[in-house]
Amino acid sequence: QLRQVMQIMEWHLTEKELAVRLHVADITLEGDPNLLYQVWMNLVSNAVKYTPAGGTISIAARADDHTCTVTVGDNGEGIPAEQLPMIFDRFYKVDQARTRDSNSSGLGLAIAQKIIQAHNGTIEVASTVGEGTTFTVSLPCHNTD
Numbered sequence: 306q307l308r309q310v311m312q313i314m315e316w317h318l319t320e321k322e323l324a325v326r327l328h329v330a331d332i333t334l335e336g337d338p339n340l341l342y343q344v345w346m347n348l349v350s351n352a353v354k355y356t357p358a359g360g361t362i363s364i365a366a367r368a369d370d371h372t373c374t375v376t377v378g379d380n381g382e383g384i385p386a387e388q389l390p391m392i393f394d395r396f397y398k399v400d401q402a403r404t405r406d407s408n409s410s411g412l413g414l415a416i417a418q419k420i421i422q423a424h425n426g427t428i429e430v431a432s433t434v435g436e437g438t439t440f441t442v443s444l445p446c447h448n449t450d
């Protein structure tokens with residue numbers, strides 16, 4: 306699933322000068338592929354949308370004993386600490402003016418969080434203004450390697 310996302314992302318990257326770093330172990334994610342796909346697409350498209358040209362997006366996936374962890378990071382504009390708790394709210398956008406005319410509804414993260422919770426997983430964010438943002442998704446999984 307992640308590899309599919311990357312193929313679509315390569316298309317994004319032709320539009321914008323961004324570097325991508327991938328560290329994706331060969332793991333199998335468990336759950337509804339179409340729903341999880343929406344999660345990866347939103348996190349990656351956010352990273353693309355909120356990172357200026359010349360930036361770097363890092364995607365990693367790894368599996369521990371019972372947990373698969375996917376991180377999507379960028380070195381873009383970042384999110385102010387006081388706004389971090391709200392970004393998973395429906396229709397919430399940090400910068401209304403800037404996102405008004407672009408294809409932003411402020412729904413992507415709310416939907417992503419619902420999907421991850423429905424898979425008994427967690428989604429967390431760490432961000433520093435001017436430095437970047439990293440989303441970490443943890444899902445139960447049973448990989449044998």
Ligand code: ATP
Nearest residue numbers: 351352355392398399408409410411412413414438
């Ligand atoms: P949609 O996903 O519905 O098209 P959206 O991207 O604006 O619209 P969300 O994905 O829910 O909505 O994100 C909510 C807000 O969080 C965004 O409007 C943006 O302000 C902020 N945000 C999300 N991801 C990042 C990121 N990687 N870097 C900086 N800000 C971000």
Ligand code: MG
Nearest residue numbers: 347351413414
């Ligand atoms: Mg979004």
